[in-house]
Amino acid sequence: MMTFTEQLQNAWAQQNSLLTLGLDPDPRRFPPHLQHSKTAIFDFCTGIVDACAPYVSAFKPQIAYFASSQAESQLEALCAYIKDKYPTLPIILDAKRGDIGSTARHYAIEAFVRYGADAVTVNPYMGTDSIEPYFEWPDKGVIILCRTSNPGGSDLQFMTLADGTPLYLHVAKLAAKKWNTHGQCGLVVGATFPNEIAKVREVVGDMPLLVPGIGAQGGDIPATVKAGLTAQGTGMMINSSRAILYASAKEDWQQAAAQVAQSTRDAINAARAAIY
Numbered sequence: 001m002m003t004f005t006e007q008l009q010n011a012w013a014q015q016n017s018l019l020t021l022g023l024d025p026d027p028r029r030f031p032p033h034l035q036h037s038k039t040a041i042f043d044f045c046t047g048i049v050d051a052c053a054p055y056v057s058a059f060k061p062q063i064a065y066f067a068s069s070q071a072e073s074q075l076e077a078l079c080a081y082i083k084d085k086y087p088t089l090p091i092i093l094d095a096k097r098g099d100i101g102s103t104a105r106h107y108a109i110e111a112f113v114r115y116g117a118d119a120v121t122v123n124p125y126m127g128t129d130s131i132e133p134y135f136e137w138p139d140k141g142v143i144i145l146c147r148t149s150n151p152g153g154s155d156l157q158f159m160t161l162a163d164g165t166p167l168y169l170h171v172a173k174l175a176a177k178k179w180n181t182h183g184q185c186g187l188v189v190g191a192t193f194p195n196e197i198a199k200v201r202e203v204v205g206d207m208p209l210l211v212p213g214i215g216a217q218g219g220d221i222p223a224t225v226k227a228g229l230t231a232q233g234t235g236m237m238i239n240s241s242r243a244i245l246y247a248s249a250k251e252d253w254q255q256a257a258a259q260v261a262q263s264t265r266d267a268i269n270a271a272r273a274a275i276y
């Protein structure tokens with residue numbers, strides 16, 4: 001079996017894309033003809049996945065959007081659909097879980113066994129023992145919150161330790177030096193903070209970065225790419241969700257989503273080309 005990072009590297013090259021498609025299905029924003037079916041969430045997400053697959057290198061379903069609609073079975077079906085139709089494109093389950101080890105083990109089973117995800121996002125603020133259970137799956141990706149894209153991300157993550165290191169950089173160092181024993185760790189660093197992306201890149205070598213915050217949150221693509229690219233010209237899963245998913249709520253919803261995915265991929269690739 002391929003590891004998450006091998007899968008990711010292959011997908012970056014095969015697709016010539018660093019774009020991750022975020023799957024955050026909000027039924028109120030679906031095209032009206034899809035809204036009333038019992039499988040609306042599955043139908044919408046698979047429609048978007050099929051339209052956008054040529055332009056992306058990973059999929060990131062956000063679990064809260066499914067759970068809040070009692071649609072976990074549709075998330076299971078969606079993950080199975082992606083595995084079957086796009087087996088080379090990794091699934092990152094965005095769950096941001098964090099809990100004591102015995103409970104975290106169940107979150108890991110949920111992500112890797114129930115949904116068959118290739119990677120999961122986790123919250124590291126309960127410490128080492130809260131993320132260790134995920135490492136019992138040595139091939140799976142564990143993507144750790146570091147410098148999140150939201151405005152409140154600065155409240156705690158930007159506080160400085162006694163030696164002057166900001167907390168988010170301390171997390172990056174722990175991830176690179178202590179937690180990355182299987183080489184399958186990644187870090188979340190928001191596109192809304194390109195300066196911090198560059199600082200994280202300096203301390204973590206080629207570790208993959210999940211970078212949400214372009215599109216609906218207004219992050220700057222060239223600045224983001226410049227700050228986070230590795231020497232190989234890859235190293236980033238740049239996520240966009242709402243700007244692609246809800247490009248149109250009319251009959252052209254799939255074409256409109258594909259168009260935004262394509263132009264986002266192209267903008268990222270133009271920024272890569274300007275550097276290498």
Ligand SMILES: O=C(O)c1cc(=O)[nH]c(=O)n1[C@@H]1O[C@H](COP(=O)(O)O)[C@@H](O)[C@H]1O
Binds near residue numbers: 062096149214215217
């Ligand atoms: O872990 C994440 O994916 C995440 C971390 C972060 O710092 N900021 C952030 O926006 N996200 C997620 O990334 C997605 C961003 O969605 P859009 O703003 O619609 O592109 C959402 O699913 C968020 O939950």
